[in-house]
Amino acid sequence: MNDEIDEADTWAEPHLFRCWAAMLVRTSGLHWRIVAAMAGISPTAMSHLLWGRSGRPISRLHVATATALMDLAPEDIQQAGHTRVPASRTRGLLDGLHHLGWTEPQLATWLTRSDMRLATSRAAFYCTRLTAARVQACYDYLTSSATPRAATPDTAA
Structure with a gap:
């Protein structure tokens, strides 16, 4: 039973994070690859999140990717040129x-x-x-x- 709980805890629903990633890219004016690098997530994960995989939206997102993305705020991106x-x-x-x-x-x-x-x-x-x-x-x-x-x-x- 612990394995089932642990497995469920490693994945997140991607919709909220897709919206957050798109907002970061849009408001910053930076290329999505730069935003991914600032968040510390792989370009593949960011691409799949924003545009899907094989033409279909992804159904789950690893919780570490979701956490890293949510830890990046628009203010962090604005200050990146001075940090x-x-x-x-x-x-x-x-x-x-x-x-x-x-x-x-x-x-x-x-x-x-x-x-x-x-x-x-x-x-x-x-x-x-x-x-x-x-x-x-x-x-x-x-x-x-x-x-x-x-x-x-x-x-x-």
């Missing part, structure tokens, strides 16, 4: 993208110059929470998609 967080993890993600072959011009599609300067500025011990979320979202997206090509059709010899 400082340690930069080491973010710098590591940027280094990882460069190591995988992504160049600054390619990354400029997703990141600001200030975000990218973090990779070369070893003296910066902190970055903003918004920078950390943008870099996390960019890393998640680029490492889950095709790897960069050495030459584009315009530059191929």
Whole structure:
């Protein structure tokens, strides 16, 4: 019987959380991947929550995902550009993208110059929470998609 209770306690009804996630994206004006990174949930979980899975809304949401999402308030997102967080993890993600072959011009599609300067500025011990979320979202997206090509059709010899 305890297993049944424990199993039921790990899932939540997704409707309220879907509305909350959509409101956070809409009011912040940020890409949904950045909001997911700020909440500390996977982009896959956020995508399934917002748009469903295989064309159908999800029927349940893991309680850890629901809790992390509800812990993110609109005020947190508004202050993210001013809230400082340690930069080491973010710098590591940027280094990882460069190591995988992504160049600054390619990354400029997703990141600001200030975000990218973090990779070369070893003296910066902190970055903003918004920078950390943008870099996390960019890393998640680029490492889950095709790897960069050495030459584009315009530059191929």
